Amino acid sequence: MQTGSLSCPIPIEQYPHVLLAHGGGGKLMHQLIEQMFMRLFQPEVRCQHDSAVLEMPSGRLAFTTDSYVVHPLFFPGGDIGSLAVHGTINDLAMAGARPLYLSASFILEEGLAMDTLWQVVQSMHQAAQQANVRVVTGDTKVVERGKGDGLFINTAGVGVIEHEQVIHPQSVRPGDVVLLNGDVGRHGIAVIAVREGLEFESNIESDSALLNDVVLKLLEAGVELHCLRDLTRGGLASALNEIAEAAGVTIALQETSIPVRKDVQGACEILGFDPLYVANEGRFVAFIPQKSVDLALSILHSQNHPLAQVIGQVTESSAARVTIKSRIGTQRIVDMLSGEQLPRIC
Numbered sequence: 001m002q003t004g005s006l007s008c009p010i011p012i013e014q015y016p017h018v019l020l021a022h023g024g025g026g027k028l029m030h031q032l033i034e035q036m037f038m039r040l041f042q043p044e045v046r047c048q049h050d051s052a053v054l055e056m057p058s059g060r061l062a063f064t065t066d067s068y069v070v071h072p073l074f075f076p077g078g079d080i081g082s083l084a085v086h087g088t089i090n091d092l093a094m095a096g097a098r099p100l101y102l103s104a105s106f107i108l109e110e111g112l113a114m115d116t117l118w119q120v121v122q123s124m125h126q127a128a129q130q131a132n133v134r135v136v137t138g139d140t141k142v143v144e145r146g147k148g149d150g151l152f153i154n155t156a157g158v159g160v161i162e163h164e165q166v167i168h169p170q171s172v173r174p175g176d177v178v179l180l181n182g183d184v185g186r187h188g189i190a191v192i193a194v195r196e197g198l199e200f201e202s203n204i205e206s207d208s209a210l211l212n213d214v215v216l217k218l219l220e221a222g223v224e225l226h227c228l229r230d231l232t233r234g235g236l237a238s239a240l241n242e243i244a245e246a247a248g249v250t251i252a253l254q255e256t257s258i259p260v261r262k263d264v265q266g267a268c269e270i271l272g273f274d275p276l277y278v279a280n281e282g283r284f285v286a287f288i289p290q291k292s293v294d295l296a297l298s299i300l301h302s303q304n305h306p307l308a309q310v311i312g313q314v315t316e317s318s319a320a321r322v323t324i325k326s327r328i329g330t331q332r333i334v335d336m337l338s339g340e341q342l343p344r345i346c
Contacts, residue, residue: 023142097159109148
């Protein structure tokens, strides 16, 4: 297998698939770490140790961790490798942090094709380069055939907060405007379509993308950000409910202002899903005061988020809830999901 100018460094004619011995602490594990992971993630680091020693700027730090079990491993618009990097960096961005370092741990199933692993590792490396972060430490484990569904990834991220703003749900205030940076629902539908072998009239690709640059642009421009939240599992509806509960406010949405692609809407109708609850991997909401709306929208539009718009407002209320005004003028409560609508989408 070859992607770009790099071919798989593991001698796949000898070990075309992951063996239990690749996690056993011996020569094969050493070879896997040296030639598969270190080759891309730490080419300049020659000293191997149990911990990475980091040079950190002074000030507040953000730290996050997440695990990725998406099935299938590859989907339109991304794969488990790029998703793992995007997801962890985006979590740092939602705290207003500049991401600096990542860790990456791999749980490999015996029998996983080495060239599949190599594609995933390269994808992670490319995403990390795009974000200007370094993968500085990690771990590898191998489980028996049938116990791991191919590949699971855990990543952790560290970033530095270079401003004085407190970006947190409890900073949300009545009168704040809710901005959304683009259309919703594409990631979940892209994954489920591949998983179930569904074919739609158009090719629906995941929205998986990095959000750190656009958030830093908002901060550098002086936009007052009260809260940020990326819309992953549970989608827009679940994220807003979590914020409403934490802040003790009502969030009033306008359905006509929430962009949903026609093909995604059609797929949701066929599958019985509500796009407000379908996962995204490149979408976020920002809670900002009215005075910052024009500046924030101009930055979002200039940073390749052309569909960014105001979708609602925060109101003072005795009940913490999310409401939505429908296209025909009726109003209803948007509640949390009682179960899992789309499992294994991240």
